[in-house]
Amino acid sequence: MLTIYSDDHHLHHGKFELIDGQLTPCFEKPSRADMVLARAQKVNLGGVAAPREFGLEPILRVHDSGFVHFLKGAWAEWQAMGRDYDMLPFTWPNRRLRQTIPDCIDGKFGYYSFDAGVPITAGTWQAVSSSVNVALTGQAELAKGARGVFSLCRPPGHHAAADYMGGYCYFNNAAIAAQACLDQGAARVAILDVDYHHGNGTQDIFYDRADVLFTSIHGDPRFEYPFFLGYADEKGVGVGEGFNFNYPLAAGSDWSVWSLALAAACRQIAAYGPDVLIVSLGVDTFKEDPISQFKLDSPDYLRMGETIGKLGLQTLFVMEGGYAVEEIGINAINVLQGFDS
Ligand code: Q9C
């Protein structure tokens, strides 16, 4: 399987995030993607190609134009305030607050985010733009006929909605790739989100649509981030009703439990009959993951890939989370090797 990868992700390296009441070095760091790339090369997964440039047009098919331009100009605005350390938001338009876009950078950042897990640095715009190009280049390879392609995206994307970022995610790489498939003539795209966290951004983007089926297996939001979306009764709305399926699981879930949810999700995907499958591939379900509470082991990822492969669909794998850096390469590439087997 071909891997699409750009070194530009190194340009995004936030310093701190707020965890358990403490400013902690960011878990979402460049070594994550470096380790996945190293493993793909070590096992000869199937070559590595650089992304092509797609510009803003495919991003604007999914994201709000005000949001995109805020992100593009944010660092310059921050610097104009005489600030040269990482940007972080700290106030959000909660219930009964005005949904208004203030003039100042701190107000705008709050408006266009839902948590403080999204540091913006000097290189963030270049990194997030390249991450989208990595996803779109993978989609283009799929359109040319590949059975499976791996877009080694970093930063990840599935927590980002049309007009807000959060949870280490800025642009929703998987959603942008799905929309590109539709814009090139696909009738239906299925998304399978196997990251430990619910893909709230992806769900929100396609919630009122029938042309994208969204399925997600994740830590139950009653106890796990993102807390405010990802419950089993979220089925879609309007013409989108019946095209959204969440599988929230208890803390401590291992493969015996997780694989039942995967089987159920695969049945939904097969019944939908999509032209293309996009997998939001997070491996933070791993038993040693520092911020997660599932118990998958490295060989389980081979079985995960095999099960996905049995759907017999053209499949784009888009990298999302996974914070056990030592094993992230083995686990992510195991999914792809299982798929190819
Ligand atoms: N104390 C992805 O995996 N922070 N994002 C949790 C818990 C947010 C994860 C803090 C985790 C976001 C792409």
Ligand code: ZN
């Ligand atoms: Zn995650």
